[in-house]
Amino acid sequence: MSLQFLNAFKFLKKNTLIHNLDPRAKLLFAFIYTINALMFNEIIPLFILFISLIPLILLGRLFKSWFKSLKGMSFLFIIIILLNTLFLSLNLAIAMVFRISIMLSAFSIFFLTVDPNDLALSLISMKVPYEFAFSFSLAFRFVPTIAIEAQNIMDAQQSRGYEMQQKGIINQVKNLFPLLVPLIISSIKRAFNVAEALESRAFGSEQKRTYYYTIKYTAKDWIFTLYLLALLSILIIIRINMPIWFKWSIPV
Amino acid sequence: MLNEMNSFIRFQDVNFSYPNGTIALKEINLKINRGETIAIMGQNGAGKTTLIRMLNGLIRPTSGRVLIEGVDIITSTIGSLSKKVGIIFQNPMHQLFSNTVAEEIKFSLKSLDLSKEEVEEKTKTILNEYGFEKYADHSPMNLSGGESKKLANASIMCRDPDILVFDEPTLGQDANEIKIFLNMLEKESKKKKTIIMVTHNVEFANEHVPRVVFMTNGRILADGPTNRLLSNETLVNRSSLILPQVFRLKLGLRTLGLEVPDNIIKKFDMIKFLSSYFETEKKEVN
Numbered sequence: 001m002s003l004q005f006l007n008a009f010k011f012l013k014k015n016t017l018i019h020n021l022d023p024r025a026k027l028l029f030a031f032i033y034t035i036n037a038l039m040f041n042e043i044i045p046l047f048i049l050f051i052s053l054i055p056l057i058l059l060g061r062l063f064k065s066w067f068k069s070l071k072g073m074s075f076l077f078i079i080i081i082l083l084n085t086l087f088l089s090l091n092l093a094i095a096m097v098f099r100i101s102i103m104l105s106a107f108s109i110f111f112l113t114v115d116p117n118d119l120a121l122s123l124i125s126m127k128v129p130y131e132f133a134f135s136f137s138l139a140f141r142f143v144p145t146i147a148i149e150a151q152n153i154m155d156a157q158q159s160r161g162y163e164m165q166q167k168g169i170i171n172q173v174k175n176l177f178p179l180l181v182p183l184i185i186s187s188i189k190r191a192f193n194v195a196e197a198l199e200s201r202a203f204g205s206e207q208k209r210t211y212y213y214t215i216k217y218t219a220k221d222w223i224f225t226l227y228l229l230a231l232l233s234i235l236i237i238i239r240i241n242m243p244i245w246f247k248w249s250i251p252v
Numbered sequence: 253m254l255n256e257m258n259s260f261i262r263f264q265d266v267n268f269s270y271p272n273g274t275i276a277l278k279e280i281n282l283k284i285n286r287g288e289t290i291a292i293m294g295q296n297g298a299g300k301t302t303l304i305r306m307l308n309g310l311i312r313p314t315s316g317r318v319l320i321e322g323v324d325i326i327t328s329t330i331g332s333l334s335k336k337v338g339i340i341f342q343n344p345m346h347q348l349f350s351n352t353v354a355e356e357i358k359f360s361l362k363s364l365d366l367s368k369e370e371v372e373e374k375t376k377t378i379l380n381e382y383g384f385e386k387y388a389d390h391s392p393m394n395l396s397g398g399e400s401k402k403l404a405n406a407s408i409m410c411r412d413p414d415i416l417v418f419d420e421p422t423l424g425q426d427a428n429e430i431k432i433f434l435n436m437l438e439k440e441s442k443k444k445k446t447i448i449m450v451t452h453n454v455e456f457a458n459e460h461v462p463r464v465v466f467m468t469n470g471r472i473l474a475d476g477p478t479n480r481l482l483s484n485e486t487l488v489n490r491s492s493l494i495l496p497q498v499f500r501l502k503l504g505l506r507t508l509g510l511e512v513p514d515n516i517i518k519k520f521d522m523i524k525f526l527s528s529y530f531e532t533e534k535k536e537v538n
Contacts, residue, residue, distance in 0.1 A: 149346075155310045156346040158330045159339040160408055161363030178359070181349035185393065189345075 010065075010144040011115055018060030022221040023114045023122040025228075032228045033106035037099045039239050043091060044246045046098035052231075053105050062112050069108045070101060077101075091249040116141040121215050130209060138194065146187060153182045259319075260286040260446055261307070261415065266316035268302055268470075276302040278470040280316070286414075287444040289437070291457040291478070294467035295492030300450040303467070304417045307448070308337040320415070331363065338413035342420045344404035348392040353384050353403060356392050360407045374410060382406040398429040405436065416440060418449040422456050434460060458482050458496040459518055466491045479517035498522050 013019070018026075033049070040046050057066050077097050084093035116137040123133035157178045158164075164175070198204075238246065266280040276299045284290060292300045305311045306318050309330045318325045325333060341347065350356040357375045366374065379385045382402055387395070392403055401424075408416070422430050437460065441447060451457055457464055457478055464481050466473040474487050481487055483499045495503070498519050502512045510529070516522050 152341065152343070153346045155305065156339075156341045156343075158310060159308055159334050159337075159341070160347065160360040160411060161331060161334050162359075163331050163363065178349050182346050185349075186343075186345055 011112060012065075013115070014061055014113075016060045016113075017220070018056055018062070018109065019113045020220075021113070021224055022215060022217050023118045024126065024215075024217065025221040025224045026110050026114055027122065028225060029228055030106045030110040032232050034103050036232065036235050037102040037106075039235060040099075041092065041095055042242075042247055042249070043095050043098065044248050045235070045238065046095050046102065049102050049235075050098050050105070053102065053109070056109060057105070060109065060113055062109060065112055066105060066108050069104060073100070073104060094250070111140065111143070117213070118215060121211065121213065124211075125215065131204060134203075142187075142190075145190075146183070149186055150179065150183055153179055153186075156182075259283040260288075260321060261448075262317075262319040263303075263306075264317045264319065266306070266313045266318060268299075268306070268311065268314050276470050277313075280470075280472060282465065282472060282475065284446060284448065286446055287441070288463060289441055289447040289461055290449075290463040290465060291461040292448065292450045292465045292467060293452065293454070293457065293491060293493060294473070298467040298491075299470040300467055301419060302470075304339060304419060304448060304450055307415065307417055308333040308339055310339075334413070335364070335411065336413055337415040337417060338408035338411055339417040340405055340408050340419065340421065342423060344397075344400040347404045347407060348400060350392060352389050353392050353395075354379060354388040356403060356407055357410050360410050364411060378406050378410040382409075398425055401425065401429070402432065405433075409436070409440075413445075415446045415448065418447070418451075420451060421449055422451060422453045430456070452493065454482060454488075454493050454496045458498065466493075468492075483517070 033053070036049055037046065040049075057063055077100070080096050080100065081093045084090075084096055119140060120130075120133045120137035123136060124130055128136075154164075162178055261282075261284040263280045263282040266277055267275070268277040269275045280299075280303065292303065294300055302311065306313060306325065307320070309325045309328060312326055320333070320336060348356055350359055354375055357378050358371055361371045361374055376385075379388050382405075384403065384406065387399075392400065395403060401421075421433055425433065437447060449461070461478050463476065464478045465475045466481060466487055468491055473491060474481050474484075482493075482496055483502075485495060485503075488495050494500075498517065498521075501522060502516060505512050512525065516525050
């Protein structure tokens with residue numbers, strides 16, 4: 001197992017329509033797609049929603065990274081399919097995989113196309129206090145760093161005979177301790193170091209800040225927002241009055 | 253022929269690229285004999301850590317072969333290779349997670365098919381050997397930086413691998429901790445263990461390591477006796493290193509017109525030379 005899939009959430013500067021959208025519009029996109037995915041338990045609407053993400057992925061030239069993030073979560077999909085098929089139904093299992101994929105893809109698109117600095121700015125413009133906005137963007141920036149750290153920990157443990165694959169659920173959970181404990185400890189230590197470094201650079205000493213960069217909600221952001229709101233409204237209507245073919249399921 | 257047979261570790265035309273396309277190793281050919289101690293040196297990003305990670309299969313070559321005792325690593329699992337190759341990583345905190353120091357050692361022994369009694373006995377021996385008997389029930393998280401590094405070393409040493417690989421073993425260590433590491437190194441070397449270390453510490457390498465490999469941009473720049481390579485200013489500069497003090501002093505003395513013999517390669521040789529020089533000078537003055 002490689003934790004490198006977390007790199008699939010790492011922002012890479014590109015000049016595409018999706019990258020150039022306002023971070024607030026993309027945050028709205030991630031939330032609306034999550035809400036949309038949570039509204040349905042049926043395969044067809046979830047499949048349509050999933051397909052509707054593809055043009056955005058292609059427009060943002062994100063296919064490789066997005067695919068990596070889905071591949072990285074494949075173990076979760078297998079568990080979802082197994083548990084749902086065993087205890088509930090195959091249809092629900094497939095629907096749940098689509099649901100998770102939609103939510104994962106929406107946030108993957110968001111993280112891949114939003115510069116952490118712009119994210120802080122957009123949160124501030126939404127009246128989130130600077131300290132919180134900064135902490136959020138900092139956490140966001142550390143995702144790939146933690147992925148590298150996790151891989152190093154895994155390598156270090158494997159060098160002394162740690163084996164990833166263990167039989168039985170309890171053993172598998174126990175097996176996570178050699179990875180999680182050092183990861184949590186090093187993350188906490190890093191957090192303290194970052195806090196000290198920030199304080200040594202007078203973080204929070206001034207109540208009022210000025211900003212070098214500003215962000216602006218442009219016409220294309222409004223068009224994208226309208227598309228998202230229209231999609232949400234249509235899906236709410238469909239949810240209330242669902243056509244029969246939307247309820248189609250695999251005959252088992 | 254004898255050298256061929258003794259080649260314990262062989263890198264044959266090894267190339268490696270990371271999934272993001274970064275080429276980390278290019279055409280690496282390297283032979284390391286059983287019982288040898290070598291240092292891999294070079295600038296950051298030269299491919300040193302990538303090279304050592306191949307030894308226990310953590311990464312596999314994109315092309316070429318890595319052979320350990322004639323067996324290609326591609327045919328072995330990390331689990332089986334880690335019995336033969338013990339890598340001690342730079343950051344000891346990446347390894348420590350148990351509730352107590354003793355449990356940390358036991359964890360490393362778990363995968364060695366030992367009986368419970370044998371694990372207990374070996375843990376006790378290692379704890380004594382590394383001076384951890386007093387801390388056996390302490391949390392490894394409360395140890396100092398140097399002590400954690402020592403525990404990380406102990407947790408690999410207890411597995412008794414034939415090949416020991418250290419990534420920056422002297423980094424962040426005080427003089428006393430380096431002395432402890434050196435003692436351990438000498439002990440393991442006497443047991444005919446093959447020791448490979450990645451280091452930037454030219455003083456340590458010059459004094460205690462007989463062979464060095466210089467790497468730059470994923471390639472091997474030079475491979476040979478430490479004093480020959482570390483005294484070569486051009487090679488040392490190309491590897492973003494600095495000449496060891498003894499060679500810098502030698503150059504300085506030569507510019508002042510002093511005839512310093514070529515065989516002065518270690519600090520002790522220089523001390524002996526200078527003391528005999530001053531002795532002669534004193535006699536001449538008298």
